[in-house]
Amino acid sequence: MGALRRQGIIILTYVLTASELTCLFMQFSILPYLSRTLGLDSVAFGYLQTTFGVLQLLGGPVFGRFADQCGAQAALSLSFVAASALYLLLVASCIPSLPGVFLLFASRLPTALMHTLPAAQMVITDLTAPAERPAALGRLGLCFGVGIILGSLLGGTLSTTYGIQCPAIVALVVTLLGAVLSFTCVPATTKEAGVQSAHQGGTKASVFDLKAITRLLLLPSVLPVFLVKVISGLPLGLFLVMFSIISMDFFQLEAAQAGYLMSFFGVLQMVIQGVVIGRLSTRFPEEVLLRSSVLIFAVVGLGMALMSNVLHFCFLMPGLVFSLCTLNVVTDSMLTKAVSASDTGTMLGLAASVHPLTRTIGPTLGGLLYSSYGVSIFGQVQLAVNLLVLLVLWRKPLSQKKGKAQ
Template identity: 80%
Template sequence: MQGARAPKAHGQSLDAMGTLGRPWVILLTYVLTAMELSCLFLQFSIIPYLSRSLGLDSVAFGYQQTIFGVLQLLGGPLFGRFADQRGARAALTLSFMAASALYLLLAAACSPGLPGVALLFASRLPAVLMHTLPAAQMIITDLSAPEERPAALSRLGLCFGVGSIIGSLLGGTLSAAYGIQCPALVALGINLLGTVLSFTCIPANTKGAGARAQAAPPGSSRASVFDLKAIIRLLLQPGVLPVFLVKVVSGFPSGLFMVMFSIICMDFFQLEAAQSGYLMSFFGVLQMVIQGLVIGRLSRHFSEAALLRASVLVFMVVGLAMVLMSNIFHFCLLMPGLVFSLCALNVVTDSMLTKAVSASDTGTMLGLCASVHPLTRTLGPTLGGLLYRSFGVPIFGHVQFTVNFLVLLFLWRQPMLQKMDKVR
């Protein structure tokens, strides 16, 4: 596989650049990721209330959510190419600076006397450069050996779980105690701190010397960040497109369900706002445990191809059970399987795709992977709303089972995955 690098090379490249040692850089990357995700979930918890206080209806709220999703969708691959060309420090610093701009505009939207609606919509614009998670994935990918990569990437699930729990709790607590502007100001301060830590402590480039030479041969001009042909060529490399399509298609039905989850909680499960918050906290804890602990251990005993098939198979089982689901207790029984499938699919496909490309292209590949979730957030509200209104909750189970059954048939016919199983 291209992109395989020995751990020694990582250490040497970091030592040559100075700053922190490899273990401390990885630890700091996890901390910075948890900080940014906490602020992101803090934002999600206050945006609906801010929109309501500004007089926006559900349609206008949907528009701003769509804008956020589209900008992240478009910015993911371009940010990945920027990370490959400019290095980890520039990419992570840029992401935190963009997030700081977003929370500054959000705090201004809460201020009386200012055009709150215009500032709220303007606060969505920096989202095009907010990609801390793929930047962190690139750093972890560059600093870990290929055989260690699934476990290292899975630990980012701990950051996601910590962020979802702390961010949701902080958003509600601070807004109740000090007003809706306070969470935005706290998030602004955290992201400014993240900007400083990224610029001063993260190495300028975490890729090995060979990868840097490959990315910019002597005497050649640097390719443009906006070179879409280079991004398309990356997808067409052997072994890339099938895995990427599996990542998009297999997770899309559950993404539709999660996009509509807040509505389903109110209408189908008849939950109050506080109860929905507890349920999301439970979801975050499950993700911390499964992605942070379970997936990493399973990756040491099973091949990535086997784990990918397992995630698709569990998706099918959960889809069948979702058809019969009638209350919140049933959903709680399904959540471990759903979270396992989502975590395994994301971690395994990210690992496989970064191994399938050269070391100089891992940032672009992870940027493409990061665009999958915004794609669901962009298409999901409209499509999910139509399905839910026409057929009810069981339709999400039918779609999930059918789509993943077809994906499983596709995987069994993939010679690349069969070879990977044999090599393992």
Template identity: 55%
Template sequence: MSTMNVKASPGAEEEALRMKSKTLGESSHSGDVKKGQVILAAYVLLTLDLTFIFMQLGVVPYLAKSIGLDSVGFGYLQTTFGVLQLVGGSIFGRFADKYGAQAALILSCASGSVFFLLMSISTSIPLLFLSRLPAVFMHGLPGAQKVITDVTTPSQRADALGKLGLSFGIGMIIGSVLGGVLSTKFGVFAPTYVGLVGNLINTMIAMFWIPSQVKPKSDHHLTEHSTSQSGSVFSIREILRLMKFPGVMEVFIVKVFAGLPIGLFLIMFSIISMDFFGLEAVESGYLMSYFGVLQMVVQGLVIGKLTSHCTEMTLLKLSVFVFAGVGLGMALMRTVWHYCIIAVPLVFAFSTLGTITDSILTKAVPSSDTGTMLGICASVHPLTRTVGPTIGGVLYKHFGVSSFGYLQLIVNIGLFVYLLKTKIPLTEMKSQ
């Protein structure tokens, strides 16, 4: 009897191994499906979030005018929004690291609901300014990026983050059109009601579609050098510690300065489109839609393919080099058609720079600090919006449109030479 058991045991072991392999395969497939569903939920949530944001962007000037806010006051309103977003970006990132991506997205969507609720009752200037306060926690993009960084491997990250550009493009196009249609047919407050309901729906999506624990269990032990698990959410010292990781400060400086001149130009674009290009409001809307389509194509289709053939540092250098060429083109452009041609490399460089730097920086810090890093990255655009109107106004008034192009050219040539001559010491902190 014992002999029979001995003879049968190899077959039994083989069968057990086959069953184990099958179970692991099914578990892996199930994990991939769940991961795909979470990523899809993040894309849907961000698309809706950006749709509502762009919807109100087109309505706010008319709402402000209807309650007696002049152009100077409107500038203060925009600056207030930019400062709140700037201050809140890093705090939101710390919150995401301490409490998870789901909690952070719920906070963002709930803040969006309060934002649109206050806008819907803004019948006076103080109320309109008060409606900006929830913007400190309205960070749908870094929230979605946090989900992506938690569920993807480092090799997949740039492609997955790049595809978030599809959400941006769709939100820009639909939001801009929907805001105009709703305000024209149903009044200036109609988009705020839609935004309120939409953000409540987004809150439900975050609660039921995004798991409370997104990050793989294998990453939970990576707390060495972590800043997120210690200190307060509002600790500036803990946030700034991330800049001391190898290569982080260098890449972040490139991220800030490479796109700053074009950021100043885009802030002034509404005035430039009227004065320099001679466009009507409808034509400006078409131009914005054109930008949205370009961004969808570049981030949805181009960046993913490039990341599979080129290293991220190569793509970073390429984006800076293209930005320098864009600067030369902007310095020489004279008509809106010139700008439409320049827009192609401009969108490519802008999208590639943003995606690649976010990917590099989240890999350079511990997995427990990716939210904080994304929050810091998300503060770049609010910083530009805060200082942009003043600097951009001076450049445009005293030196004309070409000054933005020359500044773009000079800054990016300098950055390109810096990237060529400096070996940035990046250390990947993520588990594979």
């Protein structure tokens, strides 16, 4: 594959990712209002969100193995087809003559196969050299920021102007177009010819082979990095899961003001993950960046424990976003380097399951912490956990040996 061809595929992957994430955040922006229109209370809405998290958690590693075995074209196409099914069911749930609540819960089922971001990460990983990988993966943050800003803006505007079903209809059209582009423009595989032939020459394990997935996770060069990714980011994940409640009760924000704050978050993520991390990755080793993110997590946690209003949180947000983006990009890069090229999709699928794990346990655990101890507990836990992680990293640096799966 020539350099020009590689660059074109990478650019298309960025465009497809940004469009899918825009549709996803459009859906997030209308989902609370749609559920209220259908008569769901807060408890039922919590069940709906938990269903989404559980299905994404279970589907991530399996989707990763599917991507490794069937290639980038099949993986991206499947993800967009699953997204189209979700939005079709959402549109149907808005029709009065149909069982809306049943269709709303049924719309969560395709999310088990909606993993465009891990599929895009696999394509970027396959088509970039290891030294260029952190910067290339970091630029996916631009796609995420575009998704947050455009998705939230379009979701609110379209639903207010044309009805609550309009964002779902637009998302359905966009994801169908994404499926067509994925099938026609993305190559069947983005892995090197030698890697692909070796993969096909061996015994082809099942996509649902849990032993193969577990074997990768337990590699000495994988498990420590994965644990740092999960443990260090969990306290902030709990805070973000509860953020909508915190913004109303603690910060006393109106809906529009909360939207501005999320847009600020999206802009920061675009700048930091799309520009800053790429430059830092060329100057500093990945383990140095990882330790820095954990240290700044701890400092931000101290600030969160002491904050009393939204202005304080705005001052903390650049450090918070930098830590979060650096942790995600660096650990994803380190994990893909720790396994063979034929297993990068599975590894990225495992890495992508961290966020659904937080969304699954977050509403219950975060709600319990918030109701019992207030907002400051999130900062205190983040400070304590990340100081402990930093101490472990300082005393036992992560091994830089390859230790790849054969």
